[in-house]
Amino acid sequence: MKLLILNGSPRAMGSNSTLLMQHFCEGAKFAVPAFDFEMCYLSKHTHFDEYLEKYDKAENVLWIFPLYVHAMPSIVKDFMEILYTAKPQNKPPHAFIVQSGFTEAAQSRFLEPYLTRFPGKLGCKSNGLLIKGGIEGIQIMPKFATKSLFRNFNNLGQIYAKNDKLDEKLCAKLRKPEHLNSRILLIMRIMAFLKMNNFYWNIQLKKNNAFHLRDSQPYL
Ligand SMILES: Cc1cc2nc3c(=O)[nH]c(=O)nc-3n(C[C@H](O)[C@H](O)[C@H](O)COP(=O)(O)O)c2cc1C
Incomplete structure (x- = not known):
């Protein structure tokens, strides 16, 4: 499977989004050694044409981005609109991971209807949405505090590589708590x-x- 990861963090390579995807991809590679992925950083506006070309060859697309000021980062919305306007011939299924600082998933819930409908607007299928709060600080937390989170992302990657979609049960578990x-x-x-x-x-x-x-x- 050729997975295109669209990383919507303004922090790009040093981001929590990148760290989470490292664990996800480690799991995916472990489960399916032929699993192939490429990460595109949406903070690099000048690369958008190149990313569109990569999109045309992708078999699956996974968006990961943080919640910044109660919204998706503008670079994410920007690339979504560019994709929508470009009307690409390729129709890969899309999955989404929205991660945020506040612990409650309810903080990101209002993005859900839009992200659920967006793939359909491109003529694509949706293959899952994970909302995960409590991610701020994972780069400075002691190992024991992030062990379970990283293991879960590794498992998510393993299942994704095998089934081509985010596991609903694991997503439901990870998004807790909805409210404190x-x-x-x-x-x-x-x-x-x-x-x-x-x-x-x-x-x-x-x-x-x-x-x-x-x-x-x-x-x-
Ligand atoms: C400018 C800024 C605004 C943020 N706004 C929110 C917010 O509205 N809600 C929230 O839950 N977390 C918010 N956060 C926390 C980030 O979502 C969280 O730290 C995330 O893990 C950052 O991911 P990244 O390193 O991939 O960019 C904000 C962080 C920054 C730097």
Whole structure:
């Protein structure tokens, strides 16, 4: 199977999307050694013509992108519109992985109707949608904290390589929780009150010499 991965993270190679796909593809290769894939970074606008050519030869397409400011990154929407306008002859099935920082899948749910319908607009089939929250920070988490996530992505890749689609059961398991329960919300409120949830962001602000701007707000 020749899989074209359309990576919609503005962070491109250093992104969480890339890291998740590494585990996915490792699993796919393990299950089906002939599994072949190519990753296209949509942050490289100047390569869009080349990506269209690759699309024409793809047997399957998998989009992966993060939720940025409650939406798909503009580079993803841009390439979707380019594809729609180009009306390609090739009709590969499309699958989608939307990953985000907030834990609740409900944060990304509003993208679901659009992503479910988009392949049909190109005359293609849809072969799955995974919504996965809680991904922010996976690159700095200790190994034990990401072990199960990466194993699940490896399994997802294994099943995808064999069945040509994202496994519905595994997607349903991975998208949990849809909403945080009241116990977790209470813990989070206490953490917010103690300013403990600022820990990671303060590190980022200091790393970028922006700690003094932490209370800045956009003009409204
Ligand atoms: C500018 C920016 C905006 C973001 N907005 C959201 C958001 O609205 N909802 C959310 O759940 N996560 C949000 N996140 C977190 C990302 O979705 C999360 O870190 C994701 O794993 C990043 O993936 P990437 O490294 O592949 O780009 C945001 C991150 C950034 C940098």
